[in-house]
Amino acid sequence: MKNNFKKDFPIFTNRPKLVYLDNAATTQKPKSVIEAVTNFYTKYNSNVHRGVYDLSFKATEIYEGIRAKVANFINAINPAEIIFTGNATEAINLVVWGYAKENLKRGDIIVLTEMEHNSNIVPFLRLKEELGIKIFYLPIDKNFELDYEALFKANLDLKKVKIISLTQASNVLGAINPLEKIIPILRKKCANAKFLIDAAQSVAHLRIDVQKLDSDFLVFSAHKMYGPSGIGVLWAKHELLEEMEPIFSGGNMVEEVTKEKAIFAPLPGKFEAGTGKLEAVVGLGAAIDYINSVGFKNIARLDRELTEYGLKALNKIKGIKIYGSNKSKNRLPIFAFNISGLHPHDVSEILNRSEICVRAGHHCAHVLLQSLNTQSTLRASLSIYNSIEDIDKLVKGLEEAKRIFNPAKAGFRVILN
Amino acid sequence: MTQDPLYREIILEHWQNPQNYGRLKKSDIDVSQINPTCGDKIRLTGKIRGGKLTEVAFEGEGCAISKASASLFTEQIKNMPMTKIKKLKNEDVLKNLPISISPARHNCALLCFNALKKGLK
Numbered sequence: 001m002k003n004n005f006k007k008d009f010p011i012f013t014n015r016p017k018l019v020y021l022d023n024a025a026t027t028q029k030p031k032s033v034i035e036a037v038t039n040f041y042t043k044y045n046s047n048v049h050r051g052v053y054d055l056s057f058k059a060t061e062i063y064e065g066i067r068a069k070v071a072n073f074i075n076a077i078n079p080a081e082i083i084f085t086g087n088a089t090e091a092i093n094l095v096v097w098g099y100a101k102e103n104l105k106r107g108d109i110i111v112l113t114e115m116e117h118n119s120n121i122v123p124f125l126r127l128k129e130e131l132g133i134k135i136f137y138l139p140i141d142k143n144f145e146l147d148y149e150a151l152f153k154a155n156l157d158l159k160k161v162k163i164i165s166l167t168q169a170s171n172v173l174g175a176i177n178p179l180e181k182i183i184p185i186l187r188k189k190c191a192n193a194k195f196l197i198d199a200a201q202s203v204a205h206l207r208i209d210v211q212k213l214d215s216d217f218l219v220f221s222a223h224k225m226y227g228p229s230g231i232g233v234l235w236a237k238h239e240l241l242e243e244m245e246p247i248f249s250g251g252n253m254v255e256e257v258t259k260e261k262a263i264f265a266p267l268p269g270k271f272e273a274g275t276g277k278l279e280a281v282v283g284l285g286a287a288i289d290y291i292n293s294v295g296f297k298n299i300a301r302l303d304r305e306l307t308e309y310g311l312k313a314l315n316k317i318k319g320i321k322i323y324g325s326n327k328s329k330n331r332l333p334i335f336a337f338n339i340s341g342l343h344p345h346d347v348s349e350i351l352n353r354s355e356i357c358v359r360a361g362h363h364c365a366h367v368l369l370q371s372l373n374t375q376s377t378l379r380a381s382l383s384i385y386n387s388i389e390d391i392d393k394l395v396k397g398l399e400e401a402k403r404i405f406n407p408a409k410a411g412f413r414v415i416l417n
Numbered sequence: 418m419t420q421d422p423l424y425r426e427i428i429l430e431h432w433q434n435p436q437n438y439g440r441l442k443k444s445d446i447d448v449s450q451i452n453p454t455c456g457d458k459i460r461l462t463g464k465i466r467g468g469k470l471t472e473v474a475f476e477g478e479g480c481a482i483s484k485a486s487a488s489l490f491t492e493q494i495k496n497m498p499m500t501k502i503k504k505l506k507n508e509d510v511l512k513n514l515p516i517s518i519s520p521a522r523h524n525c526a527l528l529c530f531n532a533l534k535k536g537l538k
Contacts, residue, residue: 343480345455345525349423361455369456375478376455404421405429405481 005294006385010034019356019390024171024201024334024363024381026223029283033226036286037279047275049252063278066285067268073288074199074218075209076235080267083234083241084276088200089119091219091234092165094271095196096123098244099217099236100163106132109161111186111193113138113146113177114371115170118364120198124165138166140371144173144325148182152189161190168202172365172379173324174307174334176202183214194240200224204383205303205332207296210235222280227287231280234271241267248273299384306333306382306391313388313395319402323372333382336363339398342405344378350401356394424481427515431485436492439474446473448536454524457483461532469498475529482522487529489514494533503537505530 006012008030011020020028040062046053048060064079071079085091100110110124114137128135136154141147146166151158164186169176183195196217199208204225210218217236223229236244246253246264253273256263264270291299307328314320319340325331339347344360351358359379362369369375380394446463459477463470473495475487493513494502510530511518518526 343457343478345457345480345522346424346482349482349522366456375457404424 003385003387006387008032008290009385012385015355017355019354019393021380021382021386021390021394022357022359023204023383023386024224024379025359026229027204027226027383028385029228030226030287030290032290033228033283033286037228037283040279040282045278048278049269059278062285063276063281066281066288069285069288070233071235073208073292074235075211077211078238081235081238081241083236083268083271084281085219085232085234085271086230086277087223087232088198088219088221089123089232091232092119092196092198093123094234094244094247095217095219095236096127097247098271099194099240100124100127101131102243102245104131104133104162107134107160109134109136109156111136111138111151111161111164111190113166114140115146115173115175115365115368116165116167117171117198117200118366119200120165120167120196121367124163133162134160136161137367140173140368144175144323146175146177146182148186151186158190159192161193163196164190164193165196165198167198167200168208169205169332169334170324170365170368171201171334171381172336172363172368172377174332174336174381175325176206176330176332178330179213179215187214201332201334204291205296205299216240222284222287225287226290228277228280228283231277231284233284238267241271244271246271246273250274252276294384302384303333303382304328306386306388307331309388310335310380310382310391313391317395317398317402320398323374323377333386334379335381336377336379338374338377339402342401344376346405347378347398347401350404351394351397354393354397356397358394423516425516428481428485431488432481435475435484435488437474437488437495438476440476441472441474444472446470446533446536448532449477450528450532450535452479452483452524452528455480457525457528459483459487459528459532461529461536463533463536465499468500469496470494470502471496475532479528480525482518483525483528486510486514486518486526490529502533 009028010031011028044059046056046059048063050056067082068079070082139147139150194216197215199218199220203220219234221232250273253265253270254262255265310333321338323336348358348360361376363379441462444462445465449460451458457479459475461475464472473491
C-alpha cells in the first residue's frame, strides 16, 4: 500500500523512524497547517473585531472567513451557528451549563452511551449533582455496537428525556454509530429531547452534515483533525444559541456596557468572551483545506484498508483480546486490545523503544472500560499517514514484548535477591 | 535469556513472585491508591508495633514496574522505624530499585510509596 500523505507531515521527516499510532489522542500536523499559523503571525497579526485599521480588518476577515469555512465543512446553514471554543470538552460544557442547566429540572433524564469519552460524561455527572436529574447509559452489545433499543425497555418516562448525547465514533472500540438511522428513531420516541453529537473522534474520518444528522448540537476539536490544539467548535441550531446563556463574559461578547448593565453581542460573539485563539482558528481553516484536498473518499478507503489489515494482523497474535468489532464495516482503524498476562504499560514501554507510539491506559473512557470489565488496554489508532508497514512494526513489537515477559520462552531463571 | 535494561530478571522475578503480597487483617494502615495514568489500583496494609512498621502487605493488579517496585519497597520499609519512614522521599524509593526509572514511569514505581504517604497523612 502506497502512502501519499506521509510526506505532508514534517514530523516524519524529522523523526524518520516514528510509528505514530496515537491518532485518537491527537493527530500530527501537516506542513500547510504549520505554515498557515506562521503566516498569520508574520503577515496579519492584530486583534480581530477591534481596530478600524487595515491590518485588523484583514485579520477579522480571515478569522470570520474561517467561521464560514467551518460552517460549510459541516453543512451548517449559518456561520453564526459556529462558536469557537477551546476544544470539544469546552463545547460540551457550554451546552451543559449554557443550555441544560437552564432548561432541565429535577427528575429529567439525560441519555448517554457507555462508550462516551469522559468529556461527554463528567459535565453531565456534575449537572446531575446540581439538578437532581437522572442519567441513563445506552449499553454496548456483544458485537461492541450501541444497543439503543435498551432505552425503550428500561421502563423510563421518555417524555422526561431532555438531552441525548452520543458520540459518532468510539475512541476505544472504533465503532461508528449509525446516527442517521438512530437519531430519527430516538427523536420519535423522545419528543422533548435535544441531541448532542460528539464528533471529536469522527471529524477527521467522516463527512459531517449537521442538517442530515438532524442534531441540535455538535462538537469537535481541531487537534484530532490535523489542526492546532486549543481550538474547538460548538455548532448549535440558531434558535438554541439565541436562548442559551454564555458561561464566560467580558470583552468581545458585549454590544453595550454601562455601570449597571451589559447587553450581549449578537451571535456568535455572545459566546466568545475575550480575545480568541486567532492563530489556532487560522490553523483550523488550513486543516479543513487539507482534509478537503485529501477527500473523504480517499480517507474512507484508507481507513477500510488499515482496519481490515490491522484486524487480520493483530488477530494472529496468540493471547490477544481485541475490544471492538472484528468486521471492518462501520469501524475506524482504532484497535483497543490486551495481551494475556501482560500489562499495557509494560508493552507500550517496549514499543516505545522502537519509536512506536501507542496509548496504554483507560483512554479517558472509564465507564466503557468498566463495562468491558478491564482496567486498562493498549490502543493503536491510525490515520491517513499510517501504512500496513506500521501495523507490521506494531505486531513485531508486540511479539518482542511477549518474548521479554514470557519467562518460559525467554529462558527465565529464578534469581532471588 | 533476557538482557533487558529495564525488565531485568530481578524485576521480572518480583513481578511474578512479589514479596509481601496480600492483605493484613486488623491493620493500622489500610489505604488504596490509584495510578492516574493507567487506573491501576493498589491497596496497602500495615501494622505498627513499638514505633516500627512490623508488618506490611500490598495487593492489586499493576504493571511489572509497579508490582516489582511495590514488592521491593515493602521489603525496604519492613521493620523500619516510623520516624524514618515519614522522612522518606521519592529519591530514597527510586534509589532502592535495581534499575533506573524514566520520569514517564515514576507514577508506576512510586505507586506503593504514594499509597503509604496517603495512609500516613
